[in-house]
Amino acid sequence: MPFTVAVRTLCEFAARRGDLDLRFTPAPSAQEGIAGHLWVTERRAEGYETEIALRGSFEGLEVRGRADGFDPALNRLEEIKTHRGDLARQPANHRALHWAQARCYGALLCEARGLAQLDIALVYFDIATQRETVLTETWEAPALREAFEALCRDFLAWAQQESAHRAARDAALQALAFPHPDFRTGQRELAEAVYRGAATGRCVLAQAPTGIGKTVGTLFPLLKAAPAQALDKVFYLTAKTTGRQLALDAAQALGAGRTLPLRVVELVAREKACEHPGSACHGESCPLARGFWDRLPAARSDALQSGLLDAPALREVARRHAVCPYYLSQELCRWTDVVVGDYNYWFDGSALLHALALEQGWRVAVLADEAHNLVERAREMYSAEIAQADLRALRRTVPQAVRGALDKVQRGWSALRKAREAAGDRLDGLPANFLQALRGACTAIEEHFAQAAPGASLDEGLQQAWFGMLGFLKLAETFGEHSVLEWREQPAARGGRPDAVLRIQNLVPASFLAPRFAATRTSTLFSATLSPPRYALDMLGLPQHTAWVDVASPFSAAQLQVRIVQRISTRWADRGRSVAPIAELIARQFEAAPGNYLAFFSSFDYLAQVADAFEAAHPQVPAWRQSRRMGEAERSAFLARFQPGGQGVGFAVLGGSFGEGVDLRGDRLVGAFVATLGLPQVNPRNEALKARLEQAFGRGWDYAYLVPGLQKVVQAAGRVIRTPEDRGVVWLIDDRFGRPAVRELLPAWWRIAPAGDAVAQA
Incomplete structure (x- = not known):
């Protein structure tokens, strides 16, 4: 059976080189990116084609994707990228990746249409100035094919290895036996409910008492179901570190890392994984970021030989190859079978695993341990606040353009206070003028960052304030009955009128979590305390056809x-x-x-x-x-x-x-x-x-x-x-x-x- 890969995935795997560089560069939002693509394509002459579906193959590897645009009259294929600010700030490895993608699409287009030669252009569109920067290359079709095959050749050995691993994994899981002589009382009932959930595509809400072995009792049936249900990944999510360790112990008991060809990785927070806490995440500051993409292939291969990659094992692999353990673990999520981590990796608004699952089209199953904690955790994920004093403090250190925008926000605070007092010290909604002032401040800060000289360090405090305002505005766009506005006051630093803090506090996270459950083949939420089940269904947004199982206690x-x-x-x-x-x-x-x-x-x-x-x-x-x-x-x-x-x-x-x-x-x-x-x-x-x-x-x-x-x-x-x-x-x-x-x-x-x-x- 051929192995299918997207152009983007192929290039990210085979064409990324150089340093890991996470220095902030102003970037358009997803909506701005879509609008920018549309702006560029609408400028083109009649006959210009957009979103061209392309596919090709090399020795059993199927490659597919969509090219942004093609102008038949100019015989030019275009890869459109939106940006904000000076292109000189763009890391070199980003540009190299963009060229690889464009050339890959060019090879597929030449093959599909029998073209002997093709112009390939990277079109960079600045969403702030609405100006295009066009970089062009001319390629002969055979040379493009050769470049395409080189990428495929690098990926093919890995793809064949992955296909072999998947076949071996599924065969082993079909034959997998329960790791203990017998099920504990109630454990079989729990396991059967989880297995049926995977088989029928339903979510499961399971109340199961402490002591029956819930971790093995949920992980084992999902792994058994994986071959028949074509599950790509199982995500075991916990509220606390102790839960992660129980999951890793269960995987080890099932044979991961020894007799069972199952790849398991533990995700830990960046601050706990970081080897150089005082260094920024780029090659000029951190030695483990320098040449990260060059050393990643060897580190990845080495890591996946281990099978069970808890934090200490991952750290040792990273040490051997001089790469960042935190970002190595994130890359390994793409190639492992079971990922163990915190709730936020799937349920948070910017969750890594959820984004990867959508991008890669994975078929996934989620296990949420101690799920009675999820309501409060999700409320925190979908809440945000801004403080008047923090924004006022920034004003003293920012350039004039940003200062003026922050002054408008301060005037907005005053108007907000008056509106609240007029309504009897309550706020039922977010005034449009206040939100507009916040957006203006965000735009001014973005433009300030975009004009910074390449390599210049950016004000970390201003960055954090900007991120905070963006997060607040993002939740403001979806503000509704699921949330309330909270107003509290802090004493002013130099006396006078107190400063305000405005918080969007989520109360019912159901509307935010429902799409996360919909993105899984099955999700099982389990805990010793989930009664009454209606509470979890209402508060978490589980599907109405979610199965409920209340496992009898093994205790007398x-x-x-x-x-x-x-x-x-x-x-x-x-x-x-x-x-x-x-x-x-x-x-x-x-x-x-x-x-x-x-x-x-x-x-x-x-x-x-x-x-x-x-x-x-x-x-x-x-x-x-x-x-x-x-x-x-x-x-x-x-x-x-x-x-x-x-x-x-x-x-x-x-x-x-x-x-x-x-x-x-x-x-x-x-x-x-x-x-x-x-x-x-x-x-x-x-x-x-x-x-x-x-x-x-x-x-x-x-x-x-x-x-x-x-x-x-x-x-x-x-x-x-x-x-x-x-x-x-x-x-x-x-x-x-x-x-x-x-x-x-x-x-x-x-x-x-x-x-x-x-x-x-x-």
Whole structure:
């Protein structure tokens, strides 16, 4: 079967040379690029052809693409590129890539039309000045064919290797056996649901309890489905680093890197992967960017021999070949079978994996671990803010043209403030004149950058402000019922009227995420806390035909004593009175059954009050606390206190680092106290969220407060029972835990002690 490749992909693979150069150069937006192409082609004479579909082959390699334009009268093929500013700023490797693409199209056109000779032109169109710069070459058809075949020859060996890898991969996956002697209770049910999702092209929402092996139980069936469903890639996405490691461990258990010809790569954030933090990403500053594209082919081949490329393995390959590990990992996404990374690589507005999937036409499957986190993460992805003080500070250092544009923005702030005050201190929409002032400032900054001398360093603060304004404007274009405008004020640096901060805060990310689910063959979102399923469907924009599976727990009610303390209220007004009773309850439980316990509270202040009271009354009991902004070493030290056979109480904040993703098996943890319902704060944002959700779904209070809060409670309680051998106790401390609406959101397998028993034991 022939291997098919796009002209762009062929050239990016075979013709890129020189340095990695990520210095900022003003570039048109996608819309401006489309408009620029249209502007150029509409200037051409009658008979000019556009978007010419071309294809050709070389030794079984099929190459296809669309040439921008051809003028039969001039016998000239044109490759049109839009730009902004001085072309001398264009990196040399960009120009070389453009020529390679144009020559490739030229070879295909000569073959298709029997041309003996052809003029090839690179047409650079400056969208700011609307001027063209035309660079022309004249080629004989045989020479173009020779250049085309040289590119194909470089790619062909790789294409044949990739075809062989795909065939071997699919054959191995068809024969893949589950890596353990038996499925755990509930694990087969989960695996079957994921497999059916891939087979039928449906998304899956899976609530599966902790301890059944969700990672292997989801990754294994998708890999088994890959050959029959022609899946190119599986993306395993997580909210936290611990989730990535579980996915890598599961891939290794399945044989990746050893017996299974499966390529797996881990993506990590640039700041964590960077080997030279003080250097900019270009060859004049960073040695790993210098000659990156020249050394990439050898590094890529070496990396893909490893199979399993976690961050340390990738770093070692990058070190051997003196290339940047972060950008090596991004390039390897094109050639690996499983990519493990954060949610943002698929769900963010500028997500790498989503962009590649659309560009390459991949057939992909997505696994989203701990998916109860996705709502809040997506809200952050689709929110943006601008600060008046930041823009004012810029004014002192920018040239006059930019200063004038920023002055218009400052006047816009004043008009915005007056409009808000006139409307009773609220904003229901973004005034057109304010947005126009922001666009004007962006244009002025772009033009300033475009006029900079080649090689000149650009003001990083101005760049960041420009990116921030562009991000804000992008969300402003889609502003609607899914978001609200938030206004807050900051004290002015030198007194006087406070400065404003304007934020577009997303409340319901469904409309942004729905296209991401539509771009997959199947997506499976799984977590121990996804009830009620309607909440996830409404908030995340999953298709209405999404399958729901609620996997039965492998644990028995006898393993976990769940006690409700209804005589204590943890409401804000009652917290002072609750401190001593909660401290005494913890002490009594510890005295009755010494061991390691976790106590969760709604805030650091509440935690400190109870911990202080507990330590003062019971100094003989070891106690340790979560603190604000703990580093990785501090978090590890906190968890290290939970030793097998140990005794003591760790105090933590609900929804923080220790409320989920922590695996303390056996007697490393024998109990937990949850002194809160986890309800979000009552503040203007959450009240706006409640109103919008009530209007949209008729579930305002539940969706804004109760469901997110109880998800945190169940996650925290889930730290106690991790295996079928574990035993423990969970104390739910608040009278509201006895309400039917709350009880129905707690796990069905819990057997909750009657209130009378709990009061007596407390």
